[in-house]
Amino acid sequence: MARTKAPTRSASPPEQATPQSIEITASAQIDIEAAAGEGQTALPRFKMIAYTGSAMRVAAWRHPVILDLAGLNIPSQQRPIRFSHDPASGVGHTDAIRIEQGQLIAAGIVSRDTPTAREIVTSSRNGFPWQASVGASVEEFEFIRDGQKVLVNGQEFAGPVNVVRKATLGEISFVDLGADGKTSVNVAAIAATQENIMDGENKETIAANSGTTTNGTVTQPKPETQADASNANANAVEDIRAQALAETTRISAVRRLCAGQHDEIEAKAIREGWDSTRTELEILRANRPKAPAIHVHDQNVSTQVLEAACMLTAGLDEPEKHCEEQALDLAAKRFRGGIGLQELLLEAAWANGYSGRNFRDSRNVLKFAFNPGIEAGMSTIDIGGILSNVANKFLLEGFFSVERTWRNITAVRNVSDFKTVTSYRLVGKDQYEIVAPGGELKHGNLGEEQYTNKADTYGLLLAIDRRDIINDDLGAITTVPRKLGRGSGLKINDVFWTIFLANTDFFKVGNNNYLSGADTVLSIDGLTKAEVAFMDQVDGDGKPIGIMPSIMLVPTALSAIGTQLFKSMELRDTTASTKYPVSNPHQGKFRVEVSRYLSNASYTGNSAKAWYLLADPTDLPVIEVAFLNGQESPTIETAEADFNVLGIQMRGYHDFGCALQDPRGGVMSKGEA
Numbered sequence: 001m002a003r004t005k006a007p008t009r010s011a012s013p014p015e016q017a018t019p020q021s022i023e024i025t026a027s028a029q030i031d032i033e034a035a036a037g038e039g040q041t042a043l044p045r046f047k048m049i050a051y052t053g054s055a056m057r058v059a060a061w062r063h064p065v066i067l068d069l070a071g072l073n074i075p076s077q078q079r080p081i082r083f084s085h086d087p088a089s090g091v092g093h094t095d096a097i098r099i100e101q102g103q104l105i106a107a108g109i110v111s112r113d114t115p116t117a118r119e120i121v122t123s124s125r126n127g128f129p130w131q132a133s134v135g136a137s138v139e140e141f142e143f144i145r146d147g148q149k150v151l152v153n154g155q156e157f158a159g160p161v162n163v164v165r166k167a168t169l170g171e172i173s174f175v176d177l178g179a180d181g182k183t184s185v186n187v188a189a190i191a192a193t194q195e196n197i198m199d200g201e202n203k204e205t206i207a208a209n210s211g212t213t214t215n216g217t218v219t220q221p222k223p224e225t226q227a228d229a230s231n232a233n234a235n236a237v238e239d240i241r242a243q244a245l246a247e248t249t250r251i252s253a254v255r256r257l258c259a260g261q262h263d264e265i266e267a268k269a270i271r272e273g274w275d276s277t278r279t280e281l282e283i284l285r286a287n288r289p290k291a292p293a294i295h296v297h298d299q300n301v302s303t304q305v306l307e308a309a310c311m312l313t314a315g316l317d318e319p320e321k322h323c324e325e326q327a328l329d330l331a332a333k334r335f336r337g338g339i340g341l342q343e344l345l346l347e348a349a350w351a352n353g354y355s356g357r358n359f360r361d362s363r364n365v366l367k368f369a370f371n372p373g374i375e376a377g378m379s380t381i382d383i384g385g386i387l388s389n390v391a392n393k394f395l396l397e398g399f400f401s402v403e404r405t406w407r408n409i410t411a412v413r414n415v416s417d418f419k420t421v422t423s424y425r426l427v428g429k430d431q432y433e434i435v436a437p438g439g440e441l442k443h444g445n446l447g448e449e450q451y452t453n454k455a456d457t458y459g460l461l462l463a464i465d466r467r468d469i470i471n472d473d474l475g476a477i478t479t480v481p482r483k484l485g486r487g488s489g490l491k492i493n494d495v496f497w498t499i500f501l502a503n504t505d506f507f508k509v510g511n512n513n514y515l516s517g518a519d520t521v522l523s524i525d526g527l528t529k530a531e532v533a534f535m536d537q538v539d540g541d542g543k544p545i546g547i548m549p550s551i552m553l554v555p556t557a558l559s560a561i562g563t564q565l566f567k568s569m570e571l572r573d574t575t576a577s578t579k580y581p582v583s584n585p586h587q588g589k590f591r592v593e594v595s596r597y598l599s600n601a602s603y604t605g606n607s608a609k610a611w612y613l614l615a616d617p618t619d620l621p622v623i624e625v626a627f628l629n630g631q632e633s634p635t636i637e638t639a640e641a642d643f644n645v646l647g648i649q650m651r652g653y654h655d656f657g658c659a660l661q662d663p664r665g666g667v668m669s670k671g672e673a
Contacts (some may be wrong), residue, residue: 044110044121046092048080050132050172050522053153053373055161057302063143063160066152067136069099069167080171081108089116089439102153104134106172120174126273133175140166146324158558160324223454254279258601260288301347303381305330306339310390311336313479322393341464341476348383366648370639387638391481391650395636398485405595406496409551409614411621411661413453414630418655420454421626434589451661453626458491459653461485477648481636484652488634492625492656497597500623501605506660507668512537517668522558522611527565529588530613537664545664547620552590553612558671562592562611609671620665628655 053062074097083089094108110117124130144150144159152163154365241523253276258266262283269279310330335343342359345366349356354368369383415421433442464476464483507514514534520526534549554562564571564584571584590613599608616624634654 005405036447038560039266043092044109045108047107048105048130048132048172050106051104051134053104053155055157061162062303063162065162065164066150066157067134067164067167069102069104069151070153071140071164072104072136073166073168075168078108079106079169081110081112082171082173083116083120085133085173086173086174090114091117091120094172097169102155106132127274127278128176130174131177133173134162135170135173136167137170138164138167140164151172159223168300188283201660211335218402224541250275257283260579300325301334301351301381303328303386304595305334306347306381306386307389309335309339310344310386314390314392314394332517344386344419345383346379348386351381384638386634387648387650391477391484391636394478394480395481395488395652396633398482398487399489399633401486402489403493403596404489405553405593405597406493406500406625408593409553409617410496410658411617411624412632413624415453415626415628415657418455418457418628422450422452438660451624451659453624453657453659455628455655455657456635457653457655458488458495459651461649461651464648464650480649480650481652484636484650485634487490488652488654492654493597495656496623496658496663497595497600497603499660501598501603503605503660503668506622506663507666511663513663513667514670516673518673520553520669521609522561522565522585522669523582524565524571525667527590530669531586531589534613534615534667545620547615547665549613549667550590550616550619551593551612551614553593553595553598553614555608555611556594556596557599557608558611559592559594562594566590566592576596595656607671610668611671612666613666614666616664621661622663622665624659624661626657631655 028180041170051067051069053066053069055066058065072135077095077097079092079094081091083091090112091114092109092111094106096107098105101307110121141162142150143166144157144161145165146160148159149162150159150161157163189626192215209237215514250273252271254266254274257276257279258269265279265282265286268274269282304324304327308319308327311319311323312328312331313335316322324333331339344603346354346359346369349365349368352368354365356364359365413423435441462480464480512533515530519529531549537545537547539545552562565586566588568584569587570582572582597603597606598610599606617623631654634652636652638648639652
């Protein structure tokens with residue numbers, strides 16, 4: 001496991017936040033001299049694989065983290081050894097640190113006289129599998145995006161991952177469970193004798209109290225005579241034989257106790273060196289009646305997995321477009337029957353320090369899920385972010401479920417604040433002038449024709465109340481955002497069409513863009529008349545504007561005839577003795593847009609017969625919609641409800657504004673006398 005601090009020379013990727021705390025530790029040279037007394041026991045030593053070079057899940061980093069050992073600075077071979085990165089829980093120090101085959105290897109002495117140090121030595125003797133954790137200050141890191149690969153520590157990793165390219169080693173800690181689950185620690189408690197013989201695996205953990213120490217290196221005194229050497233070798237052989245006999249006896253005792261009924265215990269006891277007493281104790285524990293299980297948070301349940309579980313349970317279309325494949329696989333395995341709202345909140349609360357086992361204390365569950373306190377240390381799951389991310393997908397479903405004809409006939413402007421913005425019209429005195437000899441260009445001007453627009457904020461607050469939570473209704477977190485999204489879509493339609501239809505001072509005879517009379521009914525003749533009126537529009541100099549019409553906007557009652565005029569090559573009149581052209585001169589000319597708002601009686605200026613011929617909004621718009629910071633869809637946020645409300649609240653808001661623009665960009669036909 002790696003504990004990382006703030007990077008100093010690399011920008012963080014846009015989709016994750018970077019830890020901002022930096023820890024700086026000052027150190028001084030300390031010389032300690034201790035004389036070993038006769039018969040004194042040597043200090044226990046340890047050897048550990050502190051880091052295997054693999055990817056780790058580290059709190060406050062959204063994606064896995066890899067520590068590039070090629071860029072790791074080791075200030076000295078003597079680094080402090082602690083328990084769980086706690087400065088108050090000292091264990092000892094290292095005297096040898098090296099990087100070998102893409103792994104960080106450390107060896108040292110349990111030199112601190114603390115309860116923590118004694119506990120680690122004692123539990124190691126009992127076979128507890130300690131793991132290691134590295135504390136490092138990050139100086140530079142690189143974000144590897146999805147679809148990319150990187151070679152680090154002799155291994156190939158696929159993005160998205162963070163590769164810490166430069167870091168400085170601080171301290172190393174004993175931990176009971178690390179982010180890098182492959183780390184390991186061997187602790188040897190050595191007796192004060194010259195007859196200690198370590199096997200090949202632990203050859204670097206040799207310690208003796210009778211040798212001399214220089215610069216951290218322990219040397220053994222040599223036998224003074226050949227007879228002494230022979231005796232030492234003979235004793236070593238006898239010790240090896242005795243150890244082999246003891247091991248055989250131990251394994252036989254383990255197998256006799258397990259009696260073929262506890263295969264897992266038997267294999268673990270043999271592998272980890274349990275004696276008969278511990279094996280018998282584990283068998284007794286296994287045979288006891290099972291008490292209610294205490295929940296331990298599944299380390300595989302991350303923010304991404306919970307988001308994927310919510311989307312799978314809610315039946316979101318094509319969830320692979322919104323979630324990583326690995327997260328979807330883990331969610332499908334972990335929550336086979338789908339995740340409930342209570343289970344989602346409990347997973348977040350457990351990750352943030354909640355110790356309860358069920359949802360009965362719902363107020364406390366919500367407290368830990370949304371606002372983890374000191375007990376949680378560092379929150380690993382942000383339930384507000386999960387709910388907001390999931391809700392946003394269904395918010396967009398609701399937003400795009402309503403009519404969007406407005407988007408096809410309007411120009412879009414991005415604004416950075418809520419102030420009124422002014423632009424000059426596209427049509428004006430902007431013709432090029434002939435360049436006189438010498439190449440001097442004449443100054444033009446933007447003209448005096450202007451239009452304005454302004455964005456406002458529209459929003460709504462909805463709540464998932466206590467009944468939905470008690471009923472464990474996950475559908476509530478999809479229904480509410482759909483409603484908020486739909487509400488935003490309806491509001492933008494309401495504002496847009498209210499402004500568009502209140503157009504008596506915009507489409508009028510004085511602007512040469514309003515036609516009335518029986519010959520303005522939507523037909524070949526009516527469409528021809530509107531096209532002529534549009535193309536006869538002139539600029540301030542009385543010259544053609546040079547813009548072509550491209551959109552036919554009609555109410556629902558005229559949808560069929562509008563489509564015929566656009567698609568049909570021929571139009572026939574079956575009335576007897578009536579002359580009517582067979583070919584359709586307007587076939588394929590004007591794209592048809594239909595809006596139900598044009599004839600809705602709730603809006604001033606509505607008509608089931610009036611229709612419009614418009615220019616492409618990118619050429620010459622008759623109406624414009626402004627969005628704050630270019631955000632065309634609404635925003636949704638989730639939080640725990642206020643104290644006087646039991647539940648979860650969601651709010652959606654959208655910043656936009658609408659305004660009519662250039663009247664020469666369209667012609668309105670009344671469609672009747």
